[in-house]
Amino acid sequence: xxxxxxxxASASRENLAQRIYExxxxxxFNFRLLPGDRFSExxxxxxxxxxxxxxxxALLHLQRDGYVDVLYRSGWQVRPFDFKVFENLYDVRIxxxxxxxxxxxxMETPPPALADLKRIWxxxxxxxxxxxxTVSALDERFHEMLVEATGxxxxxxxxxxxxxxxxxxxxxxxxxxxxxxxxxxxxxKILRAVLQRRAEQAxxxxxxxxxxxxxxxxxxxxxMLHTARRPLDDKAAD
Amino acid sequence: xxxxxxxxASASRENLAQRIYExxxxxxFNFRLLPGDRFSExxxxxxxxxxxxxxxxALLHLQRDGYVDVLYRSGWQVRPFDFKVFENLYDVRIxxxxxxxxxxxxMETPPPALADLKRIWxxxxxxxxxxxxTVSALDERFHEMLVEATGxxxxxxxxxxxxxxxxxxxxxxxxxxxxxxxxxxxxxKILRAVLQRRAEQAxxxxxxxxxxxxxxxxxxxxxMLHTARRPLDDKAAD
DNA sequence: GCATACCATCTTGTATACAAGTTGGTATGC
DNA sequence: GCATACCAACTTGTATACAAGATGGTATGC
Numbered sequence: 156x157x158x159x160x161x162x163x164a165s166a167s168r169e170n171l172a173q174r175i176y177e178x179x180x181x182x183x184f185n186f187r188l189l190p191g192d193r194f195s196e197x198x199x200x201x202x203x204x205x206x207x208x209x210x211x212x213a214l215l216h217l218q219r220d221g222y223v224d225v226l227y228r229s230g231w232q233v234r235p236f237d238f239k240v241f242e243n244l245y246d247v248r249i250x251x252x253x254x255x256x257x258x259x260x261x262m263e264t265p266p267p268a269l270a271d272l273k274r275i276w277x278x279x280x281x282x283x284x285x286x287x288x289t290v291s292a293l294d295e296r297f298h299e300m301l302v303e304a305t306g307x308x309x310x311x312x313x314x315x316x317x318x319x320x321x322x323x324x325x326x327x328x329x330x331x332x333x334x335x336x337x338x339x340x341x342x343x344k345i346l347r348a349v350l351q352r353r354a355e356q357a358x359x360x361x362x363x364x365x366x367x368x369x370x371x372x373x374x375x376x377x378x379m380l381h382t383a384r385r386p387l388d389d390k391a392a393d
Numbered sequence: 394x395x396x397x398x399x400x401x402a403s404a405s406r407e408n409l410a411q412r413i414y415e416x417x418x419x420x421x422f423n424f425r426l427l428p429g430d431r432f433s434e435x436x437x438x439x440x441x442x443x444x445x446x447x448x449x450x451a452l453l454h455l456q457r458d459g460y461v462d463v464l465y466r467s468g469w470q471v472r473p474f475d476f477k478v479f480e481n482l483y484d485v486r487i488x489x490x491x492x493x494x495x496x497x498x499x500m501e502t503p504p505p506a507l508a509d510l511k512r513i514w515x516x517x518x519x520x521x522x523x524x525x526x527t528v529s530a531l532d533e534r535f536h537e538m539l540v541e542a543t544g545x546x547x548x549x550x551x552x553x554x555x556x557x558x559x560x561x562x563x564x565x566x567x568x569x570x571x572x573x574x575x576x577x578x579x580x581x582k583i584l585r586a587v588l589q590r591r592a593e594q595a596x597x598x599x600x601x602x603x604x605x606x607x608x609x610x611x612x613x614x615x616x617m618l619h620t621a622r623r624p625l626d627d628k629a630a631d
Numbered sequence: 632g633c634a635t636a637c638c639a640t641c642t643t644g645t646a647t648a649c650a651a652g653t654t655g656g657t658a659t660g661c
Numbered sequence: 662g663c664a665t666a667c668c669a670a671c672t673t674g675t676a677t678a679c680a681a682g683a684t685g686g687t688a689t690g691c
Contacts (some may be wrong), residue, residue, distance in 0.1 A: 171675070195642065206676040211643085212453060219457060228643045228683055249493045250548070296435035309481035310488070313551060369518075409645070434674060444646040449673085466652050466673045 156341070172209035175199070176216050182231060182390055183222055184323050190235045193226075221320060238373065241324055245369040248298070251314050252365065253358045255302045256345070260354035268304040269350060272297060276342040283339050283344050287329040290338060295322070298365075301349075327375045330369055337367075410447035413437070415456050421460055422561050428473040431464075459558060463528060467627050476611065479562055482555050483607040486536070489552050490603065491596045493540045494583070498592035506542040507588060510535060514580040525567040530577060532567070533560070536579055536603075539587075565613045566606055577607070 165258050179199065182188045200210045214231055217223045221240075259265070275293060284290055295318055304312040318325075329335055341364045348357035417437065420426045438448045452469055455461045459478075462470050497503070513531060522528055533556055541549040566572055579602045586595035 169674095197409075205641095208677090212450075212674095215450060215453070217456070219454070225643075226683095228641095228681080230642060240547060243545045246545055247489075247548045247551065250488065254488045275625045307484055309478060310485045313485060313555075324662055367645085407644095435672085445673095446645055446647090450644095463673075464653095467654075468670095468672060 171205055171213040172189075172216075175203050175205060177210055177211035178203065179213060179217060180220075180222065184326075188233050192233045193230050195230050220316075231251050236324075236376070238376075241321055242369065242373070244321050245365060248314070248317055248321075249365050251310060251317075252298055252301055252361055255305045255307075255310070256357045256361055257347055257354050258305045259301065259349050260352045260357060266304040266306075267349065268300050268345070272300060272342075272346055273350075274387055276339060276346055282337075285335060286333065287335065288326070290335050291326045291329040294338055294342075295325075313360045324372050325368070328372045331374070334371060341367075395517050408441055410454075413441050413443060413447055414451035416424050417451060417455060418458075418460065419594065422564075428471050430471045431468050432470075433468050448535065458554075470547040472615070474562075475476045476614070479559055480607065480611070482559050483603060486552070486555055486559075487600055487603050488553075489548060490539055490599055492534055492559070493543045493545075493548070494587055494595045494599055495586050495592050496543045498590045498595060503588065504542040504544075506538050507584070509583055510538060510580075511588075514577065514584055521574075523570070523573060525573065526564070528573050529564050529567040532576055532580075533563075566610045568613070572609060579605075 190193070196207045196210050196214065199214070200207050203210060206263060214223060214225070218225060218286070222234060224234050226232060259269070276297065284293070299311065299315060302314045305311075329338075341360065345357055345360045345364065348360055417426070426432070434445045434448050434452065436446050437452070441448060451465070452461060458461060460472060462472050474511045497507070502535060514535065522531070537549065537553060537556060540552045543549075567576075579598065583595055585603065586598055
């Protein structure tokens with residue numbers, strides 16, 4: 156689930172705090188914990204069958220990631236949605252990815268990662284996948300691999316952080332069939348442009364592609380928040 | 394020392410873990426803790442007159458920041474210098490700041506922050522400061538404010554993280570007088586270009602400016618590491 | 632009925648205790 | 662003298678205990 160940060164590699168098999176961290180993050184992603192929800196460390200500890208110590212460690216980690224906030228001696232809260240934040244993150248994504256694509260076009264030998272992407276995205280209509288979840292994950296990897304392919308590991312790490320952060324709303328983009336189709340065609344165009352070293356065109360296509368996704372997700376998220384439940388009470392309004 | 398992340402604002406006055414976090418970071422910045430040094434949570438706890446709990450919290454925070462590593466049940470270690478990492482971070486800085494400057498040039502009304510910068514950097518030769526530490530701090534703020542002025546708070550946060558991360562070697566750039574002078578003239582040129590909406594020129598100047606700093610710092614750091622002490626043992630070589 | 636003061640309960644922040652595992656030194660066998 | 666096995670001390674990871682403060686409900690005064 157978090158392939159980066161692997162340094163000790165195999166050491167990750169046992170670490171209660173990290174497991175709890177991942178679990179809570181999943182709970183937030185799957186809307187078992189809704190934005191604005193409040194909870195205590197003891198509640199989580201009971202649910203996870205653990206003590207407060209690793210729970211607290213996980214929560215502090217999530218806080219730094221921007222998912223939750225601690226209220227001084229008064230519990231924790233899932234950070235309410237702030238569309239301004241998501242739009243800002245989308246814009247940073249655009250900046251990083253456009254820069255990555257430009258760099259890729261300027262490289263003498265195309266990185267092997269591009270060949271991998273070709274095998275996934277430049278396929279016949281019959282070979283295309285149609286499961287929203289799968290395509291959503293592949294979409295994430297497409298954009299991450301563009302950045303990784305430049306060889307700047309730190310940029311890739313920062314981009315990965317942004318990707319994780321906006322995943323919660325980005326997935327909603329792939330609940331509709333037409334968006335999946337569009338993703339295939341647009342990714343294909345971008346890839347072709349990169350492989351042909353058409354930097355300007357690739358950047359333009361990529362920018363448009365991300366901005367469409369941004370606009371689409373905004374609409375869907377607003378709708379979702381209205382229908383699913385009232386996740387924002389009066390308090391969240393001020 | 395870390396003005397961002399202020400939400401509860403005044404609540405920050407009392408938090409042992411945060412104080413320890415800042416203290417250890419300073420110890421690393423001031424080379425009281427050298428890259429490669431190993432230490433235990435108990436050692437830090439004694440030095441800080443605290444228990445392991447807040448110490449551990451601070452160390453986990455620092456680990457996520459990239460300053461230290463935990464060795465499985467065998468102590469902590471100040472992460473050894475990795476110049477590739479610093480150069481990558483410098484490159485991300487260039488990407489973010491160039492994009493910020495471009496956006497600033499495209500804005501109809503220049504943000505008030507630019508006026509503040511003018512008062513600091515567009516001054517007569519007599520009014521220029523010459524203390525390395527002060528100018529170094531102002532230099533950080535110059536670049537951060539360029540990003541903040543775009544209004545993208547998330548980009549500013551990411552940029553701030555990078556700034557903190559490279560501060561340890563960036564400061565070394567301002568131990569020499571000529572570099573301070575050059576900073577004044579280059580910042581002045583960049584500011585003037587931005588105020589005149591000459592996007593291309595501003596971007597070019599900024600890129601050159603950061604790359605010079607990057608090259609300079611690289612030389613100085615190498616020299617410093619050789620003279621100060623042998624901080625890298627055989628283990629760090631592989 | 633309404634406002635206010637108080638208190639039991641719950642919250643995080645910190646300290647301490649315990650568990651499991653690593654490590655380096657020492658004694659032992661040869 | 663050298664290699665090996667063992668063990669005591671130390672390390673992080675986790676659980677529990679304690680401290681200080683926030684909060685919401687209730688009783689009291691009017």
